[in-house]
Amino acid sequence: xxxxxxxxxxxxxxxxxxxxxxxxxxxxxxxxxxxxxxxxxxxxxxxxxxxxxxxxxxxxxxxxxxxxxxxxxxxxxxxxxxxxxxxxxxxxxxxxxxxxxxxxxxxxxxxxxxxxxxxxxxxxxxxxxxxxxxxxxxxxxxxxxxxxxxxxxxxxxxxxxxxxxxxxxxxxxxxxxxx
Numbered sequence: 001x002x003x004x005x006x007x008x009x010x011x012x013x014x015x016x017x018x019x020x021x022x023x024x025x026x027x028x029x030x031x032x033x034x035x036x037x038x039x040x041x042x043x044x045x046x047x048x049x050x051x052x053x054x055x056x057x058x059x060x061x062x063x064x065x066x067x068x069x070x071x072x073x074x075x076x077x078x079x080x081x082x083x084x085x086x087x088x089x090x091x092x093x094x095x096x097x098x099x100x101x102x103x104x105x106x107x108x109x110x111x112x113x114x115x116x117x118x119x120x121x122x123x124x125x126x127x128x129x130x131x132x133x134x135x136x137x138x139x140x141x142x143x144x145x146x147x148x149x150x151x152x153x154x155x156x157x158x159x160x161x162x163x164x165x166x167x168x169x170x171x172x173x174x175x176x177x178x179x
Contacts, residue, residue: 010115013167017081017119020157024055024084029116033156034087036112037105043097049105049151052088052142059142060086066135067125079125083155088126088139090148102151109154119159126153 034051042048054060060080067079080086089105091098106122113120129135130150144150 014114015163016121019160020083033112037109040104040108042101050090054086080155083157085156087154089152121155123153
């Protein structure tokens, strides 16, 4: 029972990180985080998520620059907050549950990252540009196909500052009990 409390505390204490140290994450750490995403539930267990783990500084800069240029309100901003790794979660355009499948994977990866002391932040901007020709041209060489869409993105890196300053009370997300 005690290990369940530890897991519940991990969920309640997890926070998004928006400031990263420049030093890269090692491949085993990234692999463990992505493996947690691969084991997430998916609709009818179809397992159609495609994970792109990007650590190449040139490609990361290119993604951030494309988002900055192409998405209104992001001019001059780094959508990944300087994180040295970005995981794009793509899924089949034909999958009606693509967003839900990717969301389950994202939550698993964010919790795994938190458990390992790695900072993470859900990044929405590539999702909003999934059909943008410039972003698709940038991602085609790494294997994003025309049959896939970007559903979610996760920045990962060592936090510049502590990400668990103490649990905050959440006042939103009301709960209604019936019966």
